Amino acid sequence: MITVHIVDDHKILVEGLKKLVDNSGFARTTAVSYTGKDCLWKLNFEQPQVILLDINLPDWSGIDLCNVIKEKYPQVKVVALTSYSEYSIVRQMLENGASGYIIKNAMPEEILLGLQAVTNNETFLCEEIDLLMNKRSLEQIWLTPREKVLLKYIVDGYTNPEIAEQMFLAVDTINNYRKKLLCKLNARNTAVLVRIALEQKLV
Amino acid sequence: MITVHIVDDHKILVEGLKKLVDNSGFARTTAVSYTGKDCLWKLNFEQPQVILLDINLPDWSGIDLCNVIKEKYPQVKVVALTSYSEYSIVRQMLENGASGYIIKNAMPEEILLGLQAVTNNETFLCEEIDLLMNKRSLEQIWLTPREKVLLKYIVDGYTNPEIAEQMFLAVDTINNYRKKLLCKLNARNTAVLVRIALEQKLV
DNA sequence: AATAAAAACTCCCTTTTGGGTCTATTTTTC
DNA sequence: GAAAAATAGACCCAAAAGGGAGTTTTTATT
Numbered sequence: 001m002i003t004v005h006i007v008d009d010h011k012i013l014v015e016g017l018k019k020l021v022d023n024s025g026f027a028r029t030t031a032v033s034y035t036g037k038d039c040l041w042k043l044n045f046e047q048p049q050v051i052l053l054d055i056n057l058p059d060w061s062g063i064d065l066c067n068v069i070k071e072k073y074p075q076v077k078v079v080a081l082t083s084y085s086e087y088s089i090v091r092q093m094l095e096n097g098a099s100g101y102i103i104k105n106a107m108p109e110e111i112l113l114g115l116q117a118v119t120n121n122e123t124f125l126c127e128e129i130d131l132l133m134n135k136r137s138l139e140q141i142w143l144t145p146r147e148k149v150l151l152k153y154i155v156d157g158y159t160n161p162e163i164a165e166q167m168f169l170a171v172d173t174i175n176n177y178r179k180k181l182l183c184k185l186n187a188r189n190t191a192v193l194v195r196i197a198l199e200q201k202l203v
Numbered sequence: 204m205i206t207v208h209i210v211d212d213h214k215i216l217v218e219g220l221k222k223l224v225d226n227s228g229f230a231r232t233t234a235v236s237y238t239g240k241d242c243l244w245k246l247n248f249e250q251p252q253v254i255l256l257d258i259n260l261p262d263w264s265g266i267d268l269c270n271v272i273k274e275k276y277p278q279v280k281v282v283a284l285t286s287y288s289e290y291s292i293v294r295q296m297l298e299n300g301a302s303g304y305i306i307k308n309a310m311p312e313e314i315l316l317g318l319q320a321v322t323n324n325e326t327f328l329c330e331e332i333d334l335l336m337n338k339r340s341l342e343q344i345w346l347t348p349r350e351k352v353l354l355k356y357i358v359d360g361y362t363n364p365e366i367a368e369q370m371f372l373a374v375d376t377i378n379n380y381r382k383k384l385l386c387k388l389n390a391r392n393t394a395v396l397v398r399i400a401l402e403q404k405l406v
Numbered sequence: 407a408a409t410a411a412a413a414a415c416t417c418c419c420t421t422t423t424g425g426g427t428c429t430a431t432t433t434t435t436c
Numbered sequence: 437g438a439a440a441a442a443t444a445g446a447c448c449c450a451a452a453a454g455g456g457a458g459t460t461t462t463t464a465t466t
Contacts (some may be wrong), residue, residue: 343437346443356450362451362452362453363452363453364451364452378453378454381453381454382453382454382455382456385453385454389453392450392453393454
């Protein structure tokens with residue numbers, strides 16, 4: 001029996017999920033948490049084999065929570081179960097130690113396939129995400145650490161002089177980075193830059 | 204028995220939802236659709252008393268779909284069931300004829316309360332949304348039609364001269380609107396303006 | 407019909423953005 | 437150890453954004 005801890009604040013979804021897991025014949029739900037805090041608390045007492053983890057929790061980002069969980073309990077497999085289908089989110093989850101990524105509109109069977117796969121030490125991506133990661137891996141924009149920091153400042157509304165001061169760099173340098181960002185994200189101006197950054201969840 | 208048609212592409216959630224409705228004792232699921240097209244097709248043959256409608260459908264925006272449904276079948280009650288909790292989205296749904304609005308992390312019982320309320324010709328908002336709508340109704344930013352159009356152009360990356368041409372107005376006029384938008388949305392520059400517009404789903 | 411409020415529109419002027427081109431370290435990767 | 441990428445910086449200049457201070461036209465409301 002694969003033991004599963006469900007972490008999701010969508011209570012109706014949790015009900016469906018619990019039924020699905022418990023009726024699979026090879027897995028059972030041993031815990032349910034509606035918040036990140038609740039999840040961490042319960043992990044003190046009992047560690048499941050797999051955690052089904054939502055990203056939009058009321059108190060935590062699932063991305064950060066995944067990281068914390070994997071540090072404290074490296075043997076526990078984390079499977080992201082969320083409605084985000086952005087490259088950068090998937091990537092971050094995998095970098096933070098997730099063993100699987102399933103979007104919420106996937107077929108219910110994919111959840112069960114995922115549970116089996118990750119307990120066999122495989123990495124599992126649901127069909128749609130698998131396609132995304134393969135298709136985009138080439139054309140995907142990759143920002144350098146500095147570019148990411150700058151992008152954050154821009155989205156937060158700082159001007160070049162202000163950013164220069166914050167980052168201890170010349171205004172010209174910031175301006176250059178900014179232009180490179182526009183080019184990389186194929187944005188014609190700041191407005192589009194911000195839109196793309198938010199849409200692709202780059203910040 | 205209240206007849207319910209569920210429209211949502213999150214198949215696992217639908218399972219939970221179906222169970223919830225069917226076990227309520229006063230309602231039953233008569234149809235399930237995973238797409239907007241599918242929903243409209245099924246409505247040709249059978250109209251439920253209530254439609255539980257997601258906003259993020261693969262082929263349709265639930266906001267537009269609600270409008271279409273209410274035009275063709277005014278007697279059918281539409282209840283939005285979604286994860287969006289932005290003022291403007293709720294507002295648009297209600298303007299398009301929705302009788303209820305429930306967020307996905309609401310308590311399951313709220314769904315049942317909602318079904319009962321809307322069949323009694325009441326408007327039903329789940330607790331969190333009800334709070335939001337009351338709290339924000341005063342402080343909520345309200346944009347004029349022109350401002351909305353302009354905001355769309357800005358978010359899409361058009362410059363003032365381009366917008367002026369598109370809207371057959373002077374560049375100065377556009378510039379003024381832009382400044383008014385900055386002021387209204389409390390944004391110090393375009394970057395923040397775009398961020399707020401996207402976050403608040405004003406476009 | 408009077409009037410107040412909101413919406414639509416214009417001009418001036420400064421700061422910020424963005425396009426182009428170029429140099430020089432440092433770090434990473436093959 | 438060479439090539440490639442990342443980091444940091446510079447200068448010129450045109451275009452766009454944004455601050456301030458106005459006028460006219462619609463649209464409500466009494």
